[in-house]
Amino acid sequence: MQLTVATEYAVRCVLHLAGATAGAVVARREIAQARAIPAPFLAKLAQRLAHAGLIRIQAGARGGYALCQPASQITLLAVVEAADGELVLQPCAAKPQACPRSPACPAHRVWAKARRQLRATLAHVTFDQLAAQEKPPTRTRKSAWTS
Amino acid sequence: MQLTVATEYAVRCVLHLAGATAGAVVARREIAQARAIPAPFLAKLAQRLAHAGLIRIQAGARGGYALCQPASQITLLAVVEAADGELVLQPCAAKPQACPRSPACPAHRVWAKARRQLRATLAHVTFDQLAAQEKPPTRTRKSAWTS
DNA sequence: CCATATCGGACTAAAATGGTCCGATATTAG
DNA sequence: CTAATATCGGACCATTTTAGTCCGATATGG
Ligand code: FES
Ligand code: FES
Secondary structure, eight states: OOOOHHHHHHHHHHHHHHHSSTTOOBOHHHHHHHHTOOHHHHHHHHHHHHHTTSEEEEOSTTOEEEESSOGGGOBHHHHHHHHHSSOOSOHHHHOGGGOTTTTTOHHHHHHHHHHHHHHHHHHTOBHHHHHHHHSHHHHSTTSSOOO | OOOOHHHHHHHHHHHHHHHSSTTOOBOHHHHHHHHTOOHHHHHHHHHHHHHTTSEEEEOSTTOEEEESSOGGGOBHHHHHHHHHSSOOSOHHHHOGGGOTTTTTOTHHHHHHHHHHHHHHHHHTOBHHHHHHHHSHHHHSTTSSOOO
16 A cells, blocks of 8 residues: 555556547557556556546457546546555554554654645646646657757 | 654654653663563664664663754654655655656656655654643643543 | 673564466457 | 457465564673
8 A cells, every 4th residue: 555666557557548539448568568567467457447447448359448537537546546555654544453552642643644635635636637748749849858 | 665663663762752851861671661662673773763863872781762852853754764764655756767757757746746745744743742742641630531 | 790781783474566377258350 | 150369357476675583792880
């Protein structure tokens, strides 16, 4: 339940789908190649995303992945938590029984606040925004992107 | 370099010292017992804190640990990073060479922002504040602390 | 000098992470 | 229908990290 490379892979995957024609099915291999993700690992990851209702998986010939919702509806937080589980940055905050001190510990509320803040930040970013930041290279050709 | 139980142990340890008479040396065993930290593990942890200049370690008979600075000068961030290394929540953000995509990846700036925010939140909390939140039980006896 | 108590580093166990493999199943082309 | 394609879904494995222990060396107080 931490931000790992799996998280980043998931983000890249959804980002790729967000950049494709809406609702189009993209082959796993294509995504893996374009985004530098180990293909078998992407398969596992995709299942988590599908289970969370973010993407649709089409099996069989000409199969692949597609978004279930418009990119503007998918938040970064949703993808992160689909990939790595609920985002919690302190074991103490995760399972209350592991920490009978919580009520007494003044640090507890700080962890909670930090977590809320972090999740809010990620929740405010949607994939249409991210995709838009990625598009320019195709539209504005040869602008000042070289450093 | 993540928030783990070691982080929490470190916080509790410094918190205990902050609650003691300023500059007093407290035995490791006492801290371990009072704060429910495995004593040998605290020893290892204390070395990290000492290395970071947060606490002073007194060896020999009647030895133990003491703060190097007034509690008001010690931030939660300092303790966290002393215990677990620099706080970074994305491997991608940690080592640039591991992620040649960083400049192109729109997620990158979000990770960076989230990290700044998180560190700022922790940096604004000092141990005199935390200690103050913990004191009441001794002063206000038998108030509404029972649920 | 001796008892006490930490140093500091080697060591181990368990969990999480990153990744692979493969039989089963679904879909499409022909 | 059948063959080819491509994912499912879960078992499996290697590496790294985490949590924790142990112990000889060293420092200090009495
Ligand atoms: S003891 Fe659980 S948050 Fe401090
Ligand atoms: S690829 Fe490194 S932050 Fe996205």
